[in-house]
Amino acid sequence: MMRNDLPQVVVPKTYEKYTSRRVLMTGWVEGEKLSQSTESDVEELVNVGVICYLKQLLDAGFFHADPHPGNLIRTPEGKLAILDFGLVTKLTDDKKYGMIEAIAHLIHRDYPAIVKNFVKLDFIPDGVNLEPILPVLAKVFDQALEGGGAKNINFQELASDLAQITFDYPFRIPPYFALIIRAIGVLEDIALVGNPDFAIVDEAYPYIAHV
Known part of the structure; x- marks a missing residue:
């Protein structure tokens, strides 16, 4: 879903042969922590990350539940890579x-x-x-x-x-x-560093507008 709908987002390949209930084996992704990057596109990538999580949460009902700063990196190509899907949550x-x-x-x-x-x-x-x-x-x-x-x-x-x-x-x-609150909190903290006026409700509005 993220690869098709959001081309700016990179998800590492999972090697199922080496993955078990306790071990998740994925491909290596080069990059730097989004929270420590000084590149000009970081603010845009943070917004992409928020939209990505809203799509996971409110569209797919299946989302990455551990978006700490070490799991969000900027690739050399200027894309957002989300690492470590060891903790996920499903919503009906x-x-x-x-x-x-x-x-x-x-x-x-x-x-x-x-x-x-x-x-x-x-x-x-x-x-x-x-x-x-x-x-x-x-x-x-x-x-x-x-x-x-x-x-x-x-x-x-x-x-x-x-x-x-x-x-x-x-x-x-x-x-x-x-x-969910933990994930939103991490994303808000990163977003507010680059944009003090950031509001996650604004990003969620397209979903709310259909209610």
């Missing part, structure tokens, strides 16, 4: 559409709808009374949107605030979402 269609809907509802501050999305996304067990949780989540979302709206949301801070709710309410952070 229900989870994909639920996430897209939740982001759209967050932008419009439709908190009752988000709470229902959270049931679909396994944050809240099915059958739980949602009334006590709604005002608590509304407060968290209001804080996240304060000072610039959805474009300025820090998803790592939002996830941290949501995690605090788990101590007092029937609310949990699903393992798949923890991996």
Whole structure:
């Protein structure tokens, strides 16, 4: 998918003969860490990386869950190479559409709808009374949107605030979402170095627009 849809992205060849459950053998890719490169096209490659991850997450439902700076490199040809697919995560269609809907509802501050999305996304067990949780989540979302709206949301801070709710309410952070937030956080950190105005919500808008 990434090779066909995003020619700027390089994925190393996997040697299945030498790969096992514990060992992933891939081809060697020359390059330098994207986070340490001084080339003028790095900012563009970061945006390509964000789009690539959004396509994996919201289109394919199967994504590379460990995009630390050492796994994102700029090749001598000016392409983005993504290394080490040893940690990946799958999402069902229900989870994909639920996430897209939740982001759209967050932008419009439709908190009752988000709470229902959270049931679909396994944050809240099915059958739980949602009334006590709604005002608590509304407060968290209001804080996240304060000072610039959805474009300025820090998803790592939002996830941290949501995690605090788990101590007092029937609310949990699903393992798949923890991996997603970690991946988004790494990409945001790299992107913000080159572009202080970077907003991942802008990049996700083509998906949200169809909701």
